Amino acid sequence: MNKPRLYGYLAQYDSPRDILRAAEVIRDAGFRRWDCLTPFPVHGLDQAMGLKKTILPWLVLGGGVLGAAAACFLQWYVNSPHTESASLYVLSGYPLIISGKPHWSLPSNIPVIFELTILFASLASFFGAWALSCLPRLYHPLFKVARFRQVTDDKFFILLEVSDPKFDIHVSRELLISTHPAAIEEVKD
């Protein structure tokens, strides 16, 4: 069994205001592998942490376009006329003539196109968000820290990871203490 290694320092704060100020300090010190952990989204923390915009909206746009294309293809395909060519046989559907409408009639295809656009875009938004967050991840060294359980209640935390190139076992600790945390603790992995 391996000896537990230091994973990082965890500093606890008691109010959104404290963590915002602390986050600005850590950001300005140039850390990259660090995180703020909060019970609810503290607005303004994205600037205080210097986070970049997420690419999620582009994934959602992609999902929507894919959904619209899939719906167009599906409806075109099921009503596509038969073809004699053996190689194109897979592309022939079963055209129905209903109330004299043409086989490809955009107005009556719009509801399905609309619904599938929404469906695919929503799936992209949901699964994209978890994929970009690298969740589900049921194990994390933080879960071993007893006080960290309060992160989903009313406490705010900053985690500085050892793997950050700027991390120094003494200097980083001093830096965290300078932000006046309510408590500071080592996280072992």
Next chain:
Amino acid sequence: MTATEIDNTLTDPRFRATLVTGDSASIRAITEKICHIAESPRPPRAWYIAFAIAITFLAILGTMIAYLFFTGVGVWGMNRPNMWAFDITNFVFWVGIAHAGTLISAILFLFRQKWRTGINRFAEAMTIFSVVCAGMFPGIHVGRVWFVYWLFPLPNQMGLWPNFFSPLLWDFFAVSTYATVSILFWYMGMVPDLASFRDRATTKWRFLLYGILSLGWRGSYRHWHIYEKSYLLLAALATPLVLSVHSVVSFDFAVAQVPGWHSTIFPPYFVAGAIFSGFAMVITLAVPARSLFGLKDFITMRHLDNMAKIILVMSLMVAYAYLMEFFVAYYSASPFDRFHFLNRMFGDMWWAGWIMLSCNVIVPQCLWFKWMRQNPWALMIIAVLINIGMWLERFVIIVTSLSRDFLPSSWHWYMPSYVEVLTLMGSFGLFFTLFLLFCRYLPMIAMAEVKSILPQAHDYQSRDRKGATEP
């Protein structure tokens, strides 16, 4: 009852009380109070009584469906020309109920209506459970239930597909997309709260179950950053979706030729009716739930007052739609349409038409009075009456139209069989069973969202305004 509650309905910002009232207005207390509902070893006794009643009706539903499957749709009172009756009435009714949940969770989110946080979680749950009830009816009404997959866009053995020009197939796409998106939205919002449950778990089972359900959420702001964007996008997608769903449901009728159905006003009229009935259902659930689980600090007078105002507006929109239906029937000069609307109010089923009008148009006018909006139990009675009225509205539209169509020789009376009546009651059993289980095992109020609207959550903003000078 009302005297003891804090009146936070004033909208004047100088005197505005907080959204969360009393001693619950701290981050800590929110976690404590909401988690306590699911963590207490025993729910209140009223929960057991309600659950026993609900599960009895669920059992009745199961029996009735089994009887239907083994015997055939003849056990229902439907006939020619009344091919649709209770089944589709129930379907439209339940889909309509669902709409208020999405309105609260998505549309009010986009409008930054912070009061929605107190009620959005269980309104979304209501959406999902009513979509479950709604989805059941087209499934069981097909007659040969082993061919239920014919509803799906799949080719049959001859390579023949369902008719993509038909609103019935659009309905399949609309309702299944709606169910999927509602579940995603609901679950997405619940993950941080499930993590609260996990972190407070005292037994291994709770820890494992909520641990898996919360996906290892640890409140990382890098995650919150993406999560909030995703939630916003889901809200933006759900908003047009909810308007489309009942529009598509209304196409089922509007595209047909039957007098009383063939009308261009149907999509907006149905959407307004859906939101109207859905809000009534939210109130029907919220008033007992807030008393039973001690949530009066979260679902406050202001919430009830706001919902009552929305109901009043929706009632006026529905009244306008009724008026327009009659006017268009008169103005069209079509003898069939004119006959239909006279028949609706003065024909064999005059009572249904008049109950519908009284419950949907006259009763909600009580909500003009503030003392009515502030009396939770009076509100609940009004809400139940609205639900009855809205159910009858669909019944009137479907049955009075079908039973008196163009040719008097094809007219036929419709009378529901006991199986249909018990199936309708059983669907309420299904709905309430699911809802009571939800109240007991899942976070009933969106804790993380309620925390983020507390004044304490914004203490840094006052610092910024004062020019960031610190003592």
